[in-house]
Amino acid sequence: MDNQETWHSIKSLEKELQIPDTTLRRYIRQHGHHLNIKKNRKSYLVANESIPLLKKIRGLYVEGKSIENIETVLTNEGHPITITIDNHTESTALTLNESIEDIRNTLNSQMNEQKQIIQSLIQTIHEQQHYIEAKLEERDKHLIEALKENEEMKKQIAASQQKKWWQFWK
Template identity: 25%
Template sequence: MQQKDWLSAEEVAKEIKVSAMTIKRNCQTYGSFLKFQQGEKNKYLIYQECIPVFQFIAKMRNKRNLQTKQIIELLSKEGFPKYIDIEPIQTTKQQPGQIQVGQGVVAVQELDRIVAERVSEQLKKHEENLKEWLTEQQKQQQEFQKSILQKINERDQNLMTMIRETQETKKWIAATQQKKWWQFWK
């Protein structure tokens, strides 16, 4: 698309004989039927082919005094094309591109392909993250089990040491008591 295909909101406003603010408001309200780009400092660039949509909206507002919802329904019934925003793939531009919907099956199939690719990429990323998380959890589980086994072994060794000491103490007490008992009869 060439630069002359895009008009400023002020240029469109002059052509339709409404204020530039009305054009900008219409861009926000009826955005699905309009192809436009919003730049810095509230600057709008509007695709030239969207002028009939603005004319239709102005006509419905002024002559028939219709509400927003009714105008949207009429835009659909009259066959005005809808546009949806898509993010460009592998480009450095910040603004999303727009493709026309409802005018052909090819655009929908292309959109389906793009969505499928993105979903596939996201699933792969999530799968990788899940694998990393699972590996980390397994490492933590193994460390925890090693720690538990080490503490159990230490406890068992301490318990065995205490049992041996208790047995030795009992033998010593028994030996001491026996000695006294025999000494008592002498």
């Protein structure tokens, strides 16, 4: 944050923007996370860089937009969400958009890795299924051959016993 930043009080903004101070305070309460502000005892100070955004918020309310619609517009336009931390002498603004973007990128890469792992597992399952089906077919084929051989053997045994029995009486 630049130490040369110009900060404006609510009273000076009221005169400059011709927006009542109660309305400015409401904008800060509802949309302050999009504005670069710091609290000075019971009043707020607004950074010079946030004045165009206050004008935009005012314009959106004049158009009849709701709080939720305005939040959506501000978020979609990529206005940085800032948190101001007061360390007694120096205030530091942290931008969350970079952190959110990093988290989003990390999640996307993890999601892509998970998709690849899932595809690999699906491929392995398909290969195992084909292997099992082939083994079952082979087993069934051997079983049928064994049954046929067994049946053939029974017929041969029955035929040889039948011959012997008939030959025995002759």
